[in-house]
Amino acid sequence: MKTELKRKLITFDWAMKRLLRSKANFEILEGFLSELLCEDIVILEILESESNKESVGDKFNRVDLKVKNSAGEIILIELQYEREHDYLQRMLYGTSRAITEHQREGEPFSHLVKVISVNILYFDLGHGSDYIYRGVTSFTGIHDHDQLELSSRQQKLYGKEQIHHLFPEYYLLRINNFNDVATTSLDEWIYFLKNEEIKVEFKAKGIQQAKKAFSLLSLPEKERLAYERYQYELSYQASLIESNYGLGRLEGREEGMQAGMEAGMQAGKQEGKVEVARCLIEKGMSPEEAAEVAGISVELLRNNR
DSSP: OOOOOOOOBOOHHHHHHTGGGSGGGHHHHHHHHHHHHTSOOOEEEEEOOTTOOOSTTSOTTEEEEEEEETTSOEEEEEEEOSOOTTHHHHHHHHHHHHHHHTOOTTOOGGGOOOEEEEEEESSOOSSOSOSEEEEOOOOBOTTTOOBOOOOHHHHHHHTOSSGGGTSOEEEEEEGGGOOSOOOSHHHHHHHHHHHSOOOTTOOSTTHHHHHHHTBGGGSOHHHHHHHHHHHHHHHHHHHHHHHHHHHHHHHHHHHHHHHHHHHHHHHHHHHHHHHHHHHHHHTTOOHHHHHHHHTSOHHHHHHTO
16 A cells, blocks of 8 residues: 655644635635534634734744634634743733724623634643643532523523623643544644644545645745745744753852852851850850950850850
């Protein structure tokens, strides 16, 4: 049986920056989101997002997309490489900002837009063993432990069945936790996100289209060169971080050793002065006189006698 040669594919972050913003490639993004959200997603348009930059001074550790689907919902897709301890708060800020940006002045609150936050993370966020987490808002009774539900009138007003459908929804894809065994169609997308490879047997929605569109060899020369520069800058940024971190640790260790030596020498000198004062007291001097001659305080001498 003839095996297929592994084709080098561009990374998903570059696709988000360039290819997936084109309407011609909406099918790929729709496929990924449909598998993740377990519903057929149709993208109407790509909206402006704050990190859609093209300069060398771009934030290489973060790329995002902001899309509007056929249900009028806003989907934020963010890809993050570097660790941020306050990332959860930034997710909250991002969804809150999207809600207020898309609320027209004078509109009732029932018209607030639903926001879905999809976060593709290449660092460990929080403590947990899974590689996909979903967060929704629910209200649980303190006494009866029941779940608060929408009334039939509220369901008609909002056009939603559940309370959590009204609030922002969060998805955390912890890519490094994936074990490389694709057992579901969503796993096939996670496999690609981790390994930059799409196997011939993968059948997830939109993934074979991605394999064709993301082929490095199929890119125009200008795009290919831009991609190679981008990857170089990513490596350069990573090297700077690693070098600065390693240098900081080394300098910190050296400073710690130096401080320890100086502290030890200082303690040794102090102990020597106390010993001199003790000898003077044995020869008949008062503690006050001995302390003054040795150059230490009476309190120090008394505490070490």
